[in-house]
Amino acid sequence: MADESLIDKIHDLSDLELAVLICLVAKEHCIIDTEPDALDELVEELELVAENVFGLSHAIVDCSEHTSLDDFAHAILSIDASSSRSNSPVRPRQESSYFLHTSAFQSISKSPVSENFADNKTMANVIIAKNLDEAPKQVQIQALELMHSKRIYTRTSVQHAPKRFLFIALLAGGEGPRLTKHLNDQIFISHFHDPEDGFPNLEEKYDDGDSTSSVLKKSPGFEPDANLWPRVSAAEIEHLSQLSDQAMVSVEIKAHQQNIICFLRTHRAVAGGVSAAATQHFDKLSRCLAPLHNLSYTTPSLIALAARKIYPHRIHIVKPERERSMQWGSDVDAVSALLEGVGPEDVIEDVLGTAGPEVPL
Template sequence: MDVQNLLDNIQELSDLELGVLLSLIAQGHCLMTTEDDLVDDLANELSLIVSERFGLSYVVLEPDDFDSIDRFGESILEERGTQFTSEDDPQPGSLRARLTNIDIRSVSKSVRRSSRDDGRLDDRMIKNVVIAKGFNFADEYVQIQAIEIINNKRFLSPSSKDIRLIPHLNDDVFISHYHLAEHGFANLEELDHSVVSDGSSGPSKQRSSWESTQRSRLISKGVIDEIRSLGEAAAITPEVRRYLQDIITFLRLERGVDGGITPRATTQFVALAQYLAPLHGIDFVTPSLVMLAARKVYPHRVIIAEPARERSTQYGSEPGAVAELLQDLTPELVIEEVLNTVQCPI
């Protein structure tokens, strides 16, 4: 699939496929959340997307894989003989060959290659995509190790609970997305349908037929790189740039906000607005794209204040009234209030 073909058919992508595509374009990481009973389906859907739509290797991590740094490290490594060795390989899977090895055993070491027990250098590489179920429940030390790892990797975290990652790791997450049950899981459903409709064939033949169809829809690394270049070249007028800055300022000052509007978030906010432009068939950033970007970059970052820390209490507000105000306040409501308040350029 070439770039123009992808852009012509962009509406056919599901919300999850778009989330993965944007993460790959931005070379960032995505936090996917959904209802408690759908986390397994979400992880399975993401595994089909990254493998069949993008041709990337992946691993799905269960909560038990976060018990220790060693177990976490071993879980995300490729076995010998499975990785590509040439950076010039045109296939999407060659992305893994461009990644440096990570020393799993020590966050502080600058050396990227570790010694194995038998004295040989460990030449294994990390999977293209790590799908970490419930990673927000992982031990703090495992999350600290992940900060170094995800700076070199694609990292998706399907979760169902409103528990944050540790601050530095949370700030490294490019975008977040809540998947509604009513939107379903397109790839899982297509695979199930192919098995049901071809009852005369064995399971392996059914899967092979489905994979053959998916190969015609494969989004290659070259396409992703080209869209990234188009996004980086997207123009931002002074009026729209001022709109971006006003949203950032109002988020920082909005009542009930206790942080999360970081410089890193600002950089990613602007970048997402630009990357969205080519996906909408234009070469400039519009206010509507800025609004969409804000809804994806800030929900996992905005920190709602505890009543005692809400700034209005410094000017005489009653703690009880402040607590009542904050009771139902969410990052999503904060963002919508700011977007409704900031004057949008015509």
């Protein structure tokens, strides 16, 4: 089990920080959703989470329908490999967010990634792909290849992801699958951040940092001492990862988990999305949650919590004319009325509630 000081740190994390921690522990990737008006603030908050909480470099990919493969490669290969700070856990924000402020994503025509560029740049630890669902299919396929193989092919070289690597698909205003099928299934968890929950790191920055920015002039290579010591270290993340691998799952809990999967697959509102990959992720997340709650075993409540994070971005809601009772003469208008307003989260809550399997004692 984790020591008390680490558990106290985990309890102090915000919802976004906890989502990032879970993905780093599991060595997987995530979708973070929010309201459209709060998307830019969420990008800044995640930048600060990567830097200050975990001491990781980051890069922003601002996607649109005109984003090309070269644009994508330019954005994620944003860290100067020849810099004297290449071995430091912290990189200046200016390096990783440079391409967010260029016009590269406004035009589909762009010069190829130069050999010199690829040779002198390396990949950031955290890739934040804003509006990835708006990117062309070939860009989303490139993102899938990056997640799966942890490398990206430019026109002149192959660039490998760092050991600690996280890809965040940042979406806005929607539910259910919005990415290409295989990319969506590769994503580990999804999390909705309500803007009313706030952006603590961003608020702290503007409360404390801006007031001194006019007094303290930083050189391009200067980083505050506080940022050199992330709140959650790489050693602590690795320790949590080892504990999650060792978490015990009883026969009763495993059976309960499989029953939830069966009930989701046979739910009348579900057309698909409860895949084999989702089942593997379901089991993995259940184990990862145990050490975060200072447990060496999984429980029914952890299983339920894992289901609420694994399936919302995967479940497809069936069209009324294809709902299974239509085979036996149901009225399509009655089925439409039944399914109106039903989303993936409603299905999950239905299965975890009275309509689902009995919870083992």
